[in-house]
Every structure is written in C-alpha cells, then in structure tokens.
Amino acid sequence: MPTGKTIGVTSATALIALLAATIGLPVLTVSGLFDRPELGFGPAGAGLEGVPPVAAEAYQRAAAAAPSFSPPCSIPPSLLAGVGEVESGHGTHGGATASGNGDVRPPIIGIPLPQLGDDTDGGRWDGSSTVDHAVGPMQFIPSTWRAYGADGNDDGAADPHNLYDAALAAAGYLCASGSPMATESDWRRGLWAYNHSEAYADDVLEAARRYEAADTSPTSGSGDVQLVDVEGVGPTNAAWAHQVRSLLAAAAAEGVPLTGSSYRDPAEQIALRRAHCGTSHYAIYEMPSSQCSPPTARPGTSQHEQGLAIDFDACSTRSTACWSWLNANAIRFGLHPLSSEPWHWSIDGN
Ligand SMILES: [Zn+2]
Structure with missing residues (x-):
C-alpha cells in the first residue's frame, strides 16, 4: 500500500532531526560529486520485478553511482526500491505516473507538516508558501532536498518530483x-536516518528482500547452502552475495579488480585434502589443517563448503595489491582475513 502521506509525516520529522545533526557532512551537496553512467545503463529491471520500468532504472542508476560517493557506498537497487515502494508505490501514489525522463505527474505531495516550522521553499516544491510538505516519489521535505537533492538524469536540474533525481x-x-x-546493520542505520521507525525499516527491508530474491537464481549447493552466481567468484552463499558484489565493485572502482573462488562442494574439499595432506583416512579427515601444505581445512569445517569464504586469485602474499586493498577495505564489507592464508577471506576469519 502506498503510504506516502502517513510515512511522510514521520519521515519528514526524522529528516529534520537528522538534518540538524548532519549539517556539515562533507558527503553530499547538490552538485556534481557523482560520476554517473548514461541513462539506459544496465540491465533495466533486473531483480526489480513489478517495479515500473522508469523507477527500476532510476534505482539502478542511483545504486550504480554510489561507489563514486565519498566515501564509496554500495547501496543495492533493491533497497532503494524498498524505500520507493513504501514511500509512494514507486511514484504511483494518488494515480501519479512517470514520464520517460523520470518526472512524476501529478506531483506527489504529502500532508502539511506545521511541526517542521516555517515554510522553507516558498512553495517551489510543495505548492505551499506557508508550510512544508514531504514531496515526490521518495518523500523529501524541501529543506532536506536543499541539502541532499541531486541531479540523477543529467538534465541540469535537481527536482524531488523526478524519479532519477529523487532516487539519487x-x-x-x-x-x-x-x-x-553492505550489510543489514548498515541498511538499518541508513534507514533509521531516513525515518526513525523500526517498523519502517522492517517494511523497507521486507520489500527489498522480495526484490533481491527475484534477482537471484539460486543454484543449490550441498545440504542447505543457497548459492548464487557472483561474477568474478562464481557460486557463493546467497546470504552474503551482496557484500561480495559490493566489495568487488568497490575494488574495481579503485583500480584493483579482484577475482577468486568461493563455494567448494564437500567432494572438492576431500580432494584438496588428499592433494595437500595425504591419502590416508587420518590425513583426509583428522590431520590438523596446519600440517597440510598448504593448510587445508578438514572436510566439513571449511567456510568454502558454506560458500562463505573466498580465495582471491592475486593475493598469494601480503605484498600484493590484492592483499593491500583487502587489508584496508574488506572489513567494511564484512570480510575477515585468515592470518595463515593471505588469499583466504571469509565471513568470520575462518
Ligand atoms: Zn580458502
């Protein structure tokens, strides 16, 4: 259900509160901080089934720009779709529709918000010169838009009633x-700023997961392991696929393209133990990892068997660019090092 009006109230209240706390952040102003692909970027609608095509592209384009933010950010399109769904039904609240350039008409304008104080936009965005209203598909209040508004479709204007601009x-x-x-706790922190409501975050995350699920084509691993294919590392655990994609994109954006391998089925782990540890039952199943060359986890104990570890191809030593980048950045994406193997990074350092 499009809940632009009711959400707009709490959202705007939260925005004002946060705005006071975040003025001076160097991250975002209206103009040209973002490197953006041309309109038409990317596989339109992938993973955003049911989202109107212009909105889907707006979310994907905004997400694609995020690695160029300062600091780099890896917000998934599905999360923006979750926000857009909850705020305004992707710009369809009240029967509105979007044109090809992203303009939403009729404009979506929430209820008056006198608790915010005096009007701040002279009616430019919300049509009222006496009081502010949350506006547009993402329900920005005008004073917040002044600080965070952006031009997402490269037409030289930042308009909260435009899907591309509002999404960015x-x-x-x-x-x-x-x-x-990169992680759910990051998402909740961001959503809390957008709207101080756990219920709001739950609604957005529920929607985001629905879109994310449509984006993944699970291949089944052994047992209960749900795998998805991530370009560069192959099948990996669906639960952390977004973190991995985000990390790979951030590394590539900084000139350190990374590849590797993640999931290993139990038979492969046994084969590795044979090769690295010996062929006896003891060697395969019981010998400590550290006595193998190179060290190789016992079958059933490797995070590779859960798709929750990656061996990076170009990380054989700590003097590689691969290792230096991971050492400085992987933690932001929830990947931890294994001290004995510079190439091996996992969800928990095992
Ligand atoms: Zn490994």
Missing part, C-alpha cells in the same frame, strides 16, 4: 548515515 538523492541520504551499505 535518497541513495546519498541513506549512504550518508549507513555507508558502506
């Missing part, structure tokens, strides 16, 4: 509090 501004606003937006 929302990405910036969420990233300002939740960067790097």
